[in-house]
Amino acid sequence: xxxxxxxASVSGxxxxxxxxxxxxxxxxxxxxxxxxxxxQHPGKVPKLMIYDVTNRPSGISDxxxxxxxxxxxxxxxxxxxxxxxxxxYCSSYTNSGxxxxxxxxxxxxxx
Amino acid sequence: xxxxxxxxxxxxxxxxxLRLSCSVSEFTLSDYGMHWVRQAPGKGLEYVSAISxxxxxxxYGVSVRGRFTISRDxxxxxxxxxxxxxxxxxxxxxYCVRRLPNTSKFDYWGQGTLVTVSx
Numbered sequence: 001x002x003x004x005x006x007x008a009s010v011s012g013x014x015x016x017x018x019x020x021x022x023x024x025x026x027x028x029x030x031x032x033x034x035x036x037x038x039x040q041h042p043g044k045v046p047k048l049m050i051y052d053v054t055n056r057p058s059g060i061s062d063x064x065x066x067x068x069x070x071x072x073x074x075x076x077x078x079x080x081x082x083x084x085x086x087x088x089y090c091s092s093y094t095n096s097g098x099x100x101x102x103x104x105x106x107x108x109x110x111x
Numbered sequence: 112x113x114x115x116x117x118x119x120x121x122x123x124x125x126x127x128x129l130r131l132s133c134s135v136s137e138f139t140l141s142d143y144g145m146h147w148v149r150q151a152p153g154k155g156l157e158y159v160s161a162i163s164x165x166x167x168x169x170x171y172g173v174s175v176r177g178r179f180t181i182s183r184d185x186x187x188x189x190x191x192x193x194x195x196x197x198x199x200x201x202x203x204x205x206y207c208v209r210r211l212p213n214t215s216k217f218d219y220w221g222q223g224t225l226v227t228v229s230x
Binding site (some may be wrong): 003034035036038039045046047048051052055057066089091092093097098099100101103104105 | 148155156157158161169171172173176196206214215216217218220221222223
């Protein structure tokens with residue numbers, strides 16, 4: 001099972017919006033609603049930001065939103081803030097033997 | 112407060128074995144799918160293994176299949192990962208994570224335990 005494809009880096013200025021893509025196949029992203037996104041600051045534990053494509057857990061800012069079209073899922077961060085600078089990983093259910101697969105990860109830089 | 116606490120990591124030689132434990136509190140293992148996720152130094156996240164909430168379905172990543180075994184003890188509120196035939200590429204922080212069944216909601220992660228495979 002190959003990792004889902006994410007851009008290595010995305011950057012934006014404070015207040016701007018950025019979008020991180022996560023491309024898979026019909027066996028994972030495209031075939032199921034089970035896509036989630038995680039934020040990880042250096043040396044910290046990953047934090048759930050979005051689950052089931054569009055749902056935000058309690059306590060997560062509404063500046064974070066998720067969507068999906070075909071085999072590509074996306075995470076949009078609106079009103080970019082310095083604290084959003086981190087690594088972001090997508091994840092999807094897969095019908096392979098691993099059950100779930102992660103994306104390659106994207107480093108977000110706030111200029 | 113929900114907590115997941117991993118233990119059992121350490122330094123082991125290639126070919127050796129190690130058993131990781133994940134002690135959980137404030138929820139029952141039979142109510143959640145449980146996963147082991149690892150992260151090699153400076154690298155991305157990788158799913159290692161999973162066990163369903165009812166314990167009937169078990170999954171392994173391709174890189175660990177045949178070498179690692181996931182299990183749980185409901186009475187002890189503990190998840191395990193038995194690792195054998197360890198390789199240098201198994202060096203990573205290993206996280207214990209819970210998932211709400213029928214969702215992709217991996218909402219609670221442990222702090223992780225470091226496994227170093229080196230001679």
